[in-house]
Amino acid sequence: MEPTGLVVERAARAKPTWRDLRHRWDTRYAPYAYIAPYFLLFSVFGLFPLLYTAWVSLQDRNLLDGDAATFIGVDNYVRLLTADPYFWNAMGNTLSLWLLTTVPQILFALGIAQLLNRRLRGRTFFRMGVLLPNITSVAAVTIIFAQLFGRDFGLVNWVLELFDAGRVDWQAGTASSHTAIAAMVVWRWTGYHALIFLASMQAIPSSVYEAARLDGANSWQQFWRITVPMLRPQIIFSTVIATAGNMRLLAEPLLFNPGTAASTGGSDRQFQTAALYLYEQGFGKFDFGYASAIAWLLLIATVLITGLSYLAARRIRTD
């Protein structure tokens, strides 16, 4: 260390004035004070519900009748993991929808960001435009998409028929219903991720591209070898956000199947996600303990999947 620093330190220790003390406390503790509001709010609205849910998940408890709850240990978890095929069905649907939404979202967003990064007329208009789907109410989006994917009078089937492709009963099948729901999610979130990518694209120095061009790289090569690797942190961020969001997909599958049986996610639970199953158990059957156990398993699954997708996105690198 530099000797001058030691001298200053010693001098301060020898005679700490009020001013010095205040300065030292300020640098040492003020950052904690600045971030405290977040942690306070998090512990009230995040941590406490989390722990309380864990406690409830160990009980046999009716939603409306907390006084009559009985402690049953891990029975709810055992039942879910070993004796409830509907839970696994819901988990499978969740994973399928996660794949069908996250991957296209990121790829489309990259493409759109690349297009918006060019010099176009009315650039700001288009840039704001891609965010529009995201600020529309999810209920409105879903109801309109459910109409588009209608069996008898839906626009999608009408177009399919123009091309002699035949009608599809979108709600009835597993693959078809997942496709329709994924379309809603992708439509809603692609613009959001595109704007994040666009912002970082503009921070990539143009000299990098100039150098690449001198080396004879075409624009496709530039995109995959320069742009995408340079966007790695943003792609990781987007993947994590998209994963966390899609693992708790609820509104889209719920509203895709309106009517009185909405929370079963189709006649054979073909698009019932884990969050929707939780909703059915908790608020349809009033089985609060069981629903809480689903919530915890969903949390664990989300952490696992997010970790996996983080590792996958990290593999993007420059050659």
Place this chain on the structure above:
Amino acid sequence: MRRTGTAIGVGLLAASLLTACGGGAGDGKTRIAVGLFGNFGYQQLFEEYEKAHPDIDITDRTASYSDHHKNLAAHLATNNGAADIEAVDSGYINQFKATPDRFVELGDSLKDRWLEWKWEASLSKDGKQIGYGTDIGGLAICYRRDLLEAAGLPADRDAVSALWPDWESFMAKGREFQAKAPAGTKWFDGGPSLLNAIVGQAPTGYYNREDKIVVGDNPDIKKGWDLVAQGVADGLSAGLLYSTPPWNTGFKQGQFATVICPAWQMAKIKDQAPETAGKWDLAAVPGGGGNWGGSYLTVPKQGKNTDKAVELAAWLTAPEQQARVFASNNLLPSTKKALSEESVGRYQDPFFNNAPVGAVFTAAARALKPQYQGPKAGDVQTELGNAMQRVEQGKQGAQESWDQFVADVKKLEG
């Protein structure tokens, strides 16, 4: 300049926040919120009540069927956020009456107003009344005169009622209809709703009186199942699930010639397809009697003005008001006096080709033998509907789907 602008903006914001919060206390009125689903026909009654009680201010919140009941469950669980009066459908009343201490006990001073079974259906096990009955379902069949005529069937309502004394003949007529039906038209809207009506006629439904689910072993239900599944296989069903947007569109597009009509259904048809006025008519339901639906008004204990809320709920469900709601929205009264009221019995509806709606439904209400509903009747109904939909969507055969249904309802009891 800019700073004054900001200051004014902040001031305005603060002022609007203050008025938004303080408005309630300012005029000294008691606010009563009423949570409803669908159309109860109360708008005019609210205005009238406010006029007669200047100290009361009524606001209504209406949500869809599922949202309404699930929100209510959440509000009761957290002891916060429920409206002062909350409507509960008969599909959900059993779940809520299992925890009567969440609701104000209404006592039995008004007991004699209602049909006995309606009163008993919302009593808790220990005899506490949690809800005043609003309407009951009753059953009839609404049919499209023009479509039946186009297929060479009689369109006159007595002749139509005579076409189907029982469900077997209903299906047989359906096959006749389908042979000559206009393109894109089916005999009935969807399997689940038809099956619901058949279930509603059986002496025992999903549960026995000991609260055990017996639907899997109930020969009446299985017979109905086989009949409807055969109808679906014969192409008589439009495959639409009731209370969904495609089903609503089906009314407009004339996708089906007949639909099960509990009294509340008529208001739905009018709302969904006003342009089909005069094309509809009303016939008797095959097999006679039966019930589907009907609601209650409950008063959650967490409300601030429970006394005034109880008073309003009692007024809204009084025979006089029920009779008026029948005239405006066709909701069939659940009180004895309103059912014997002349204005109700003689009511004819121009939308349904001046059908004697009042006579049909009051007769249906009197013929009604109430079926015992167990605690999870709503869930069993959902599973049965899903099972029939699987057949309709071609996902499973009738027997395979039935077996899965029986296994599914076993889980409900676990």
